Amino acid sequence: MSETIRELISEEDVAAKVKEIGAQITKDYEGKAVHLICVLKGGVFFTCELAKRIEVPVSLDFMSVSSYGDDTKSSGVVKIIKDLDESIEGKDVLIVEDIIDSGRTLSYLIEVLKQRNPASIRLCTLLDKPERRVKDVKVDYVCFNIPDEFVVGYGLDYAQKYRNLPFIGVVEF
Numbered sequence: 376m377s378e379t380i381r382e383l384i385s386e387e388d389v390a391a392k393v394k395e396i397g398a399q400i401t402k403d404y405e406g407k408a409v410h411l412i413c414v415l416k417g418g419v420f421f422t423c424e425l426a427k428r429i430e431v432p433v434s435l436d437f438m439s440v441s442s443y444g445d446d447t448k449s450s451g452v453v454k455i456i457k458d459l460d461e462s463i464e465g466k467d468v469l470i471v472e473d474i475i476d477s478g479r480t481l482s483y484l485i486e487v488l489k490q491r492n493p494a495s496i497r498l499c500t501l502l503d504k505p506e507r508r509v510k511d512v513k514v515d516y517v518c519f520n521i522p523d524e525f526v527v528g529y530g531l532d533y534a535q536k537y538r539n540l541p542f543i544g545v546v547e548f
């Protein structure tokens with residue numbers, strides 16, 4: 376059975392919103408440096424585009440946390456696949472994610488990172504599906520709230536496919 380992709384958010388709308396959120400982050404972090412933590416793999420496209428729109432000093436690190444594997448449903452078990460390279464002690468950390476769905480991944484990740492004594496920790500996501508939340512997560516920056524549908528593109532995959540789509544689409548089976 377093969378799936379089709381229906382466009383949900385256009386490339387132009389994503390670009391405009393990323394620029395707007397970048398400007399907001401620039402304002403909020405005025406006089407500071409921001410340490411972006413990109414959550415791999417899905418967050419990589421958004422992190423790159425967002426970083427270019429932030430006008431305070433930016434440093435970058437990467438973490439890989441997985442709970443979905445190749446499925447459209449979370450396994451409920453969050454695993455660290457790759458940890459950060461650098462210490463975050465005393466840094467103003469901004470976690471950059473592609474999507475928050477059940478909230479399990481981010482609530483786990485925030486707890487892990489808080490133990491490492493950053494100066495501050497905030498969360499920025501490209502997409503949020505608030506109606507799917509199982510674990511409460513405080514989200515500081517959201518580009519788009521979306522309905523309860525499985526989406527791909529701009530970093531998000533279905534069975535490792537479609538990450539390279541320049542827009543956000545819904546998978547129709």
Ligand SMILES: O=P(O)(O)OC[C@H]1O[C@H](OP(=O)(O)OP(=O)(O)O)[C@H](O)[C@@H]1O
Pocket residue numbers: 414415416417418440441442443444449472473474475476477478479480481531532
């Ligand atoms: O709020 P949740 O229900 O926990 O879902 C959100 C998580 O699911 C996706 O990761 P995935 O495990 O698919 O890894 P990937 O980014 O490498 O594709 C996404 O990147 C988030 O990390």
Ligand SMILES: Nc1nc2[nH]cnc2c(=O)[nH]1
Pocket residue numbers: 443474475476477524525526527531532533
């Ligand atoms: N690709 C993708 N990954 C997810 N992880 C949690 N929700 C989603 C979704 O809608 N799409």
